[in-house]
Amino acid sequence: MGVRMLLSLCCALLLSGQLPAGAAEYPSKVVTVVVPFSAGGPSDTIARLLAQTMSGSLKTQLIVENVAGAGGTIGAARVATSPPDGYTLFVHHIGHATAPALYRKLTYHPITDFEPIGLINDGAMTLIARKDFPAKSLKELIAHVKANKDKVNLANAGVGSASHLAGLLFMAEIGTDLTTIPYKGTGPAMNDLLGGQVDFMIDQTTNTTSHIKAGKVQVYSVTTPQRLPSLPEVPTMDEAGLPNYRMTVWHALYAPKGTPKPIIDKLTAALQAALKDANLKQRYAELGAEAVAQERATPEALRGHLKAEIEKWGPIIKNAGVYAD
Numbered sequence: 323m324g325v326r327m328l329l330s331l332c333c334a335l336l337l338s339g340q341l342p343a344g345a346a347e348y349p350s351k352v353v354t355v356v357v358p359f360s361a362g363g364p365s366d367t368i369a370r371l372l373a374q375t376m377s378g379s380l381k382t383q384l385i386v387e388n389v390a391g392a393g394g395t396i397g398a399a400r401v402a403t404s405p406p407d408g409y410t411l412f413v414h415h416i417g418h419a420t421a422p423a424l425y426r427k428l429t430y431h432p433i434t435d436f437e438p439i440g441l442i443n444d445g446a447m448t449l450i451a452r453k454d455f456p457a458k459s460l461k462e463l464i465a466h467v468k469a470n471k472d473k474v475n476l477a478n479a480g481v482g483s484a485s486h487l488a489g490l491l492f493m494a495e496i497g498t499d500l501t502t503i504p505y506k507g508t509g510p511a512m513n514d515l516l517g518g519q520v521d522f523m524i525d526q527t528t529n530t531t532s533h534i535k536a537g538k539v540q541v542y543s544v545t546t547p548q549r550l551p552s553l554p555e556v557p558t559m560d561e562a563g564l565p566n567y568r569m570t571v572w573h574a575l576y577a578p579k580g581t582p583k584p585i586i587d588k589l590t591a592a593l594q595a596a597l598k599d600a601n602l603k604q605r606y607a608e609l610g611a612e613a614v615a616q617e618r619a620t621p622e623a624l625r626g627h628l629k630a631e632i633e634k635w636g637p638i639i640k641n642a643g644v645y646a647d
């Protein structure tokens with residue numbers, strides 16, 4: 323094939339969108355992974371381990387940038403308007419699905435403004451309290467907060483965060499409204515819990531396991547139907563006395579809408595390779611977070627899951643009458 327013919331073939335492919343500019347040599351520089359919560363929290367931990375592992379197979383550095391606030395919607399809005407060139411990625415959790423029902427002035431839509439890449443993990447939550455909180459069991463905690471509802475406070479990572487949703491579910495189950503204290507992530511909320519400034523929180527095991535093991539917080543229950551291998555002594559909500567309470571948190575990887583398919587394909591392959599990595603799997607498991615099976619780490623699986631979660635949570639949130647501006 324002559325040079326002229328080759329050039330015109332490349333031009334034709336570029337114009338037809340099959341070989342978008344930059345896609346063939348992608349990635350050729352540092353990739354930023356936006357996490358919409360503060361450093362040190364569960365989403366940050368999940369994303370940092372993933373970014374580190376994907377850096378290996380993509381042969382470029384993936385760095386995490388924390389764009390925290392408003393339950394993850396500030397970071398999501400930033401990514402929605404970032405260039406769709408594969409150099410800005412996004413790790414968010416279940417809160418990406420609940421944002422449209424919770425936020426009345428959302429500037430983006432989780433489906434139409436993002437390219438799904440794949441699910442990352444499913445994770446449990448734990449109900450924990452400051453070390454000197456008077457209750458010694460879940461039943462005692464429920465009795466105590468009901469009797470002291472104007473004094474007790476419940477921390478969360480902002481409207482739409484997993485800890486906020488978990489708290490809503492808890493208050494609905496025990497039939498008592500409590501004062502809630504929103505933070506920009508459960509990383510800073512945990513600091514205040516450790517310091518005794520807030521009373522209790524329902525947070526992902528990725529954030530709580532090390533503090534539970536070190537005896538720095540009191541733990542009452544896990545939110546999964548089964549006990550966790552990483553915290554075998556901690557009862558389920560069912561065992562501890564709140565049988566209808568179930569909550570797990572999933573994280574997923576996205577790119578801005580319009581990111582070329584060849585780039586999404588490379589990122590999907592790198593995500594799948596990372597989730598097979600023995601070190602990553604072990605680190606996630608130690609934190610009570612399970613890396614998803616390969617068939618869930620795909621754009622199709624994430625697209626379907628996101629849609630189903632939006633449909634599931636929308637009515638629950640509307641019925642609870644909770645929203646933010």
Ligand code: MLT
Pocket residue numbers: 359360363364365366415417478479482483484485486506507508509525526
């Ligand atoms: C965080 O990283 O702070 C959490 O994922 C926040 C949450 O949703 O509870």
